[in-house]
Amino acid sequence: MTRMFRRGEADSGGEDLDLYQYAYLAGGGLRVAESVVVSLTERRTLSLGAARLRVIGEEHPEHPVELAVIAACPRSKPVREVIEAVRHSSEVDEVARGLVSLGLVRRWRRKPTRAGRRCLAYGASAGRVPAYALHGPAALVTGSARRGSLDTHLVPDDLGRTLIRMGKALDDGRGHGTDSSADGGGIGGGGGGGD
Numbered sequence: 001m002t003r004m005f006r007r008g009e010a011d012s013g014g015e016d017l018d019l020y021q022y023a024y025l026a027g028g029g030l031r032v033a034e035s036v037v038v039s040l041t042e043r044r045t046l047s048l049g050a051a052r053l054r055v056i057g058e059e060h061p062e063h064p065v066e067l068a069v070i071a072a073c074p075r076s077k078p079v080r081e082v083i084e085a086v087r088h089s090s091e092v093d094e095v096a097r098g099l100v101s102l103g104l105v106r107r108w109r110r111k112p113t114r115a116g117r118r119c120l121a122y123g124a125s126a127g128r129v130p131a132y133a134l135h136g137p138a139a140l141v142t143g144s145a146r147r148g149s150l151d152t153h154l155v156p157d158d159l160g161r162t163l164i165r166m167g168k169a170l171d172d173g174r175g176h177g178t179d180s181s182a183d184g185g186g187i188g189g190g191g192g193g194g195d
Helices: 019-042 064-072 079-087 090-101 114-125 131-135 159-170
Strands: 046-049 052-055
Touching (some): 019 046, 019 079, 019 090, 019 114, 019 131, 064 079, 079 090
Antiparallel strands (some): 046 052
């Protein structure tokens, strides 16, 4: 359940927000939607398989954002569709409005204020915020699939989108080096040597 705060309380940096308020401070509406999916999957209310979500549990969540996710996938539905639907939902907008009223998020740009950043830092240092709410679902992936040798370099979160864009650019039919017969010249089309 969400606890209500007066504006003076929010400025102290020591208040206790709920998981989805912290997630909004860390990454906006997208992070809230991702955090709800992860939380409900961990609680076995949702099943995640082959990039699709399905409601499996008997739990009836009380948080409005969790209810929005449940409503977004009455049958098996792609994860990305559920996250996009919830990200732009009125329930996530209500989380943002609550943070605005606490002085933790700016009214127009919906970005955290200095007090909001302090509050998030305090919650993270106190261990009140799960890693996936701070860093997104990438925080859940462990081992060599996400890290380089010696566990020193993380793979960027947007690498997949970048690779997809690169693949589309190569396959868009403009012939940027993908069709070797287009110019007939080949590589190093210089003259041969003299006999």
